[in-house]
Amino acid sequence: MTLRLRDTLTRAVLPVEPLEAGRVRMYSCGPTVYRYAHVGNLRTFLLADLIRRALLYHGIDVRHVQNITDVGHMRADDTGREVDPMLMAAGLEGRSSREIAEAYEAAFHADTALLNLLPAQEYPRATEHIPDMLALIEQLIGLGHAYLTPEGNVYYAVATFPGYGALSGNSLDELRAGHRGEVEPDKHDPADFALWKAAGEGRELRWPSPWGEGFPGWHIECSAMALRHLGPRFDIHTGGEDNVFPHHEDEIAQSAPIVGGPPARLWVHGAHLLMSGRKMSKSAGNFQRITELVEAGVDPLAFRYLCLTARYARKLNLSDASLAGAAGGLASLRAELAGLGTAPANGPWTPPPAVRADDSPALADRAHAPAAPLSRRGSDLHERFAAAIDDDLDTPIALRIARETLRAQLPEDERRWLVLDMDFVLGLDLDRAIPSAAPAEPGSSAFREALPEGAAELLAARTAARAKHDWPAADRLRDELRALGVEVVDLPDGTSEARALA
Numbered sequence: 001m002t003l004r005l006r007d008t009l010t011r012a013v014l015p016v017e018p019l020e021a022g023r024v025r026m027y028s029c030g031p032t033v034y035r036y037a038h039v040g041n042l043r044t045f046l047l048a049d050l051i052r053r054a055l056l057y058h059g060i061d062v063r064h065v066q067n068i069t070d071v072g073h074m075r076a077d078d079t080g081r082e083v084d085p086m087l088m089a090a091g092l093e094g095r096s097s098r099e100i101a102e103a104y105e106a107a108f109h110a111d112t113a114l115l116n117l118l119p120a121q122e123y124p125r126a127t128e129h130i131p132d133m134l135a136l137i138e139q140l141i142g143l144g145h146a147y148l149t150p151e152g153n154v155y156y157a158v159a160t161f162p163g164y165g166a167l168s169g170n171s172l173d174e175l176r177a178g179h180r181g182e183v184e185p186d187k188h189d190p191a192d193f194a195l196w197k198a199a200g201e202g203r204e205l206r207w208p209s210p211w212g213e214g215f216p217g218w219h220i221e222c223s224a225m226a227l228r229h230l231g232p233r234f235d236i237h238t239g240g241e242d243n244v245f246p247h248h249e250d251e252i253a254q255s256a257p258i259v260g261g262p263p264a265r266l267w268v269h270g271a272h273l274l275m276s277g278r279k280m281s282k283s284a285g286n287f288q289r290i291t292e293l294v295e296a297g298v299d300p301l302a303f304r305y306l307c308l309t310a311r312y313a314r315k316l317n318l319s320d321a322s323l324a325g326a327a328g329g330l331a332s333l334r335a336e337l338a339g340l341g342t343a344p345a346n347g348p349w350t351p352p353p354a355v356r357a358d359d360s361p362a363l364a365d366r367a368h369a370p371a372a373p374l375s376r377r378g379s380d381l382h383e384r385f386a387a388a389i390d391d392d393l394d395t396p397i398a399l400r401i402a403r404e405t406l407r408a409q410l411p412e413d414e415r416r417w418l419v420l421d422m423d424f425v426l427g428l429d430l431d432r433a434i435p436s437a438a439p440a441e442p443g444s445s446a447f448r449e450a451l452p453e454g455a456a457e458l459l460a461a462r463t464a465a466r467a468k469h470d471w472p473a474a475d476r477l478r479d480e481l482r483a484l485g486v487e488v489v490d491l492p493d494g495t496s497e498a499r500a501l502a
């Protein structure tokens with residue numbers, strides 16, 4: 001079997017058949033770096049990580065490109081005036097838009113590392129691809145798909161592209177109706193969208209163009225950067241369900257006339273994360289950022305576990321209860337694995353290699369050819385796990401099989417090997433030592449009691465400090481923990497382990 005994914009464009013679950021043998025090219029819409037990524041954004045980014053791990057599990061290399069949107073796309077402010085959020089943030093925080101973008105980009109990388117997301121090979125920035133965007137816009141004008149207005153704006157004429165609406169299922173008439181009353185007067189058709197906008201007064205981010213000084217529309221950046229970094233046709237495009245329209249609809253309309261069809265073979269979209277009783281906003285939500293969960297004493301991988309309990313195309317509820325349940329589920333998996341004892345350093349049951357971020361020259365097809373001498377029962381568990389992952393990433397079933405494996409009537413070495421092999425895809429660091437003998441939910445009273453008084457809070461604060469790259473604070477907290485008799489060991493993968501001081 002091979003990995004199958006739900007393609008939004010054809011509305012079918014299709015196999016991933018690499019355009020280039022043994023290698024998949026994948027583009028993911030990345031963060032907009034004028035604010036922090038919230039946990040809902042991270043759920044979307046996790047989808048790409050799971051696709052990548054599932055393909056690596058099959059021995060298929062993945063070239064992953066994720067863009068950084070560092071030129072603010074237009075949003076209407078409270079007065080209905082169009083504003084650039086990057087500039088708004090700049091005004092609010094008294095820093096240049098470049099400084100703001102750099103700070104939020106660094107925070108994005110720290111947040112994704114907390115969730116064990118494999119770094120993409122390329123993170124192209126929109127502001128570094130303006131010439132690519134200008135070239136595409138000129139081509140689209142030349143082909144008759146775009147027009148310049150006297151105001152210095154360039155719009156894409158959606159009526160010139162017969163496939164417009166195929167991705168989102170919108171008809172042009174519905175779209176026109178939806179635009180009534182808020183239309184730029186220089187548009188020929190209310191459904192047309194901007195490729196280039198003339199810069200108004202006071203705009204900091206502006207570039208010269210054949211049509212005067214201005215700035216690009218949001219959608220053209222992804223057409224330009226995917227073409228630049230992955231070529232005209234690639235295998236998979238991911239994003240959140242909110243990207244289907246208009247972002248990806250417009251991306252297809254822009255790219256298709258130039259590359260001869262939709263640039264990606266599969267368009268895969270993740271469903272939203274919902275907050276029970278809470279709006280996911282900075283003002284209303286405590287749990288907007290992953291670092292806020294960490295500060296509250298929650299293992300960030302408990303959030304990853306929570307995401308795995310639902311299929312990516314289904315809405316998922318984030319609440320204190322769902323998160324506590326996930327933390328408990330993760331802690332019990334780790335405790336059961338730890339209960340199987342230490343892995344042998346050599347022989348057939350040496351732990352299988354962990355997933356690596358860098359390209360591997362010779363990847364094994366672990367999904368079909370496990371490297372260990374599995375029994376019949378062990379092979380069955382392994383095959384069922386691979387089949388669940390291949391079935392459009394059925395992670396809830398995959399988690400259940402991991403739990404079943406831990407309790408199976410099999411030698412401890414075989415169970416441990418199987419579960420560590422599964423963790424290659426799950427990415428939950430299941431072999432991470434837990435800081436207490438008794439399995440307990442992080443944040444629970446049992447968890448706190450197993451550590452000296454105050455240690456859990458210091459550990460959480462230190463994890464948060466490390467995520468912010470606040471090394472002096474992290475070192476100070478390490479000393480405070482040492483004074484309580486707790487030694488902290490930082491592991492090469494960026495996580496930490498707490499041990500009783502000998």
Ligand SMILES: [Zn+2]
Pocket residue numbers: 028029030222247
């Ligand atoms: Zn995009």
